Structures are given as C-alpha cells and as structure tokens.
Amino acid sequence: MTQQAKSTRSINVTEILREQLLQGEFPPNTRLQETALAERMQVSRTPIRESLRVLAKDGLLDYAPNRGYSVRPFSLDDIVAAFRVRSVLEGLGCRLIAERGMSDNLKQSLLKTLNQGEELLQSGQLERGEYDEWREMNKDFHLAILMETENDLLVRFAKASRNIPIVFNGSFKWYTLRAFQRAQDHHQAIYSAMLNQQPDRADFMMQEHVMHAADILKQNLEGAE
Amino acid sequence: MTQQAKSTRSINVTEILREQLLQGEFPPNTRLQETALAERMQVSRTPIRESLRVLAKDGLLDYAPNRGYSVRPFSLDDIVAAFRVRSVLEGLGCRLIAERGMSDNLKQSLLKTLNQGEELLQSGQLERGEYDEWREMNKDFHLAILMETENDLLVRFAKASRNIPIVFNGSFKWYTLRAFQRAQDHHQAIYSAMLNQQPDRADFMMQEHVMHAADILKQNLEGAE
C-alpha cells in the first residue's frame, strides 16, 4: 500500500494553481481575486491566500500590498534569460560530478535514460504519445545529475528555473527528429565527459544542451509571442 | 517628503523574522510556534502563518504539514555549496555585461565603489566601524552588476543565495588587511575585464572572488561549526 503523503488544502491549492499557471490557463496580467478563487476551489480564502503568496515568491504572480495578485507576464526575453540561468546551474552540476566522478548508482540511472533515448529514436520518427516518454526520460537525466551533487540550493534553483509558462514541460512539439537526435548526442557527450572526469567539457556541453533548447523555443516563438 | 512604502503586518513580520534568522538569533532546529510568535510580535496568527510559509520557501525554515516550522540547520558544507552556486550566478552576470559592454551608468557606479575601496584601504588597517562601510561598498559593487544584466531570475537567485545565516552580511570580521586588498584587486580585475569586453576573464574572476570569500569563511569555521 503506497503511503498517502499527508497534505493540506493550502498545499493542494498551491499545486493545482501552479499547474494551471504553468499550462498558461490564465492570460497574462489576469487579476486573481481571492474570493473568486476560493469559490472556484471550494475552500475558504485562508488557504488561497497562503497559496498566492507562495506562487508570488516563485515568480509566477505579481503582488502589491492591498492590491492583490495578478498573473505575471513573461516575455520571450524573460524565458531565454531563464534558460541562460538554468544552463549555468546545470552546467555547474555536471562540473561537480565530473570532478568527483560518478557513483555507480548515477552511472546506472543515466545509462538507463540513454538507452531509453536510443529506443525512442530507433523508430525513426517520434509519435505524439512518445513525447511524454521523451519528456520523462529527459527529466530523469537532468534531475539525476542534479540530485547527485547533494547541493541543496543548486537543486532548488535549477528546479525553480523551470517554473515558467510555455516552457514548463519542455515544448518538444517543436522538435524535429534532427533536434531529438542532437539532444540525445548531447546527453551522451555529457555522460562521457563526467565518466572521464572532464569538468570543463561536462559543464560546457550541458550549457550547450540547455541553450540549444532555448534556441529552438526562440525560433518558434519569435514574432508570435 | 519620502514616500512611506505601504506595507502590511505580514510583510513586516516576515522581514523582522528573516533578519533574526539571518543573525542566527534562533538556534538550529528551534521549533517556531505560531501562537508564541504571534504573542511576541503582537499580531494574530494569520500574518505569522503567511510569514513562516514564505521563509520556508526561502529555505530558512523547515516545514512539515500539521507539524509546523523549525529553524533549518546549516552545515559548513551547505554554506560552501551556496557560495559555489552564487559564484556561477554572479560569474554569469559579469559574463553577460562583458559581452555587451558596460553602460556609462554602470561604469560610474562601479568606479565609485572602486574608489571607496581604495580609500578604505589607504588607512592601512580597517577599523571596526569601517567594516560596515566596506560591506555597503561590496554590496553596491555586486548588485550594480547584477541589476545591469536585466535578467530577473538571475538577480532573484543571486540575492536569494545570500540568504544564509552567518554569511548574510559577509563575515568581514575574519578579514585580514591582505584579504581586503585581494578582494579590492578582484573588483578591479572584474571591472577591467568587463571594460575590455573579456567575458571569460570577467566570469572567471568573479567566481574566483566569490570562492575566495568562501575559503576564508571555511578556514575560520572549520572544526568550530
């Protein structure tokens, strides 16, 4: 029997709202009124208020005293800027691992994701349903490296830097087969660099990898915004 | 007449508590009870609860549902890890500025801090009262660079990475004259690198600068913890 992680209304509301914000369900600058949200969520204002404050701290909402909360608008530049930050954070993660060498546990985890990636590419073209699989694989790869650093702040910031609408789940819908292949190559190079204890290379390739994703996003959003 | 920035009890409580936590006024793992804090702060539990949630989000408090909040303990490793993260963040800041070149405004701001630093070093030995002046100068230098990047997430993370007890105000009390001089040299080199549009050098020197501070802290806390 899986242990039901105990929770509170406040936490639940926070996560539901966060998901909706990341999915872009609220137009930018939409005002979020406490009573309206409370009714919608079927709870009182108290947990709503705590949620809003947290989401504002996460940068998803703007807040002004006595004026309430509104959906923070993200420009394309904001999004690219966030990628740049994430790139150095995850780059640092790879560097730290490369310096000290990978644990057997990490090797195993990463090899698994590399194999998953290969399999997904085998078919020649990724189907709709396989996007989710790729996304999971990708998340596992990046998170495994970060966790291994045991640098709490690094993990927190790297995770937080993904909390941005449009981006939150990696917009793989823009990806061509070629782009998927390149991402897979990056993963392999990063793995190789860490295996051979090449910190500079590991760091650099991870930055390259992350900024490549930013480039694709940028190309597909340019002008449209 | 200076405009009184309007605020709320919740925000005030948050900042007071944050300051106290950063000053290390609460022993690690101290349980923070809402009613006790409410009485102490002369407000009801409502603003207290919102404050605690925010401070937990900032990593200063631990939280468990239905169990409340406690003061998060920081190991020496935690602190050094935070410095490492900050070093790459501020390094990125310098890199970005070096790439695009400094604005006149930034040049002016930084030159001012460089001059302040020189003056403080002139006297040969920094007096007690001059620590605060140095701290201000140092904060101005680092913040000016960050702000100029116009990368919101970068600024937020870099600021947040300083929110750690013991470290929060730069423990300049450990600094020898030699250490102050070296810090000043770093500042000058960073300025020079950005002026001459040398991104690698600017990035590297800032990382060196931040990690040097970490080294001094480490040497003085080693064993003591």
Added chain:
DNA sequence: AATTGCGAAATTGTATACAATCTTTTCCTT
C-alpha cells in the same frame, strides 16, 4: 469634455472561532 471630490461597493488584511491533527499523559492489561 476633462477633472476633482465624495460616497458606496468591492477587495484585501487581520483577528478570532472552530475543526482536524498531532503529542502527551493517564491508566488499564498483561
């Protein structure tokens, strides 16, 4: 027509009452 002032309505901020959960104590069983 634009602007200012004022009052009503709406919205956020805070206190408090009550509910749910966790912790401690008590007391019973073995």
Added chain:
DNA sequence: AAGGAAAAGATTGTATACAATTTCGCAATT
C-alpha cells in the same frame, strides 16, 4: 514493570467575521 489504548492537551489547519484600503461610479465644478 512494560506495553499499549484511550483520553486530554497542545498545536496546526480552515472558515468566517470584521477592519482597513482600494476601486468605481456619479455628481459637481472648471
């Protein structure tokens, strides 16, 4: 005496009432 169930107490979670502030509408004035 040890262990454990159950009740009492303490603490956190949530709802709601009230206070403070802002927003909106409507005149009155220029």
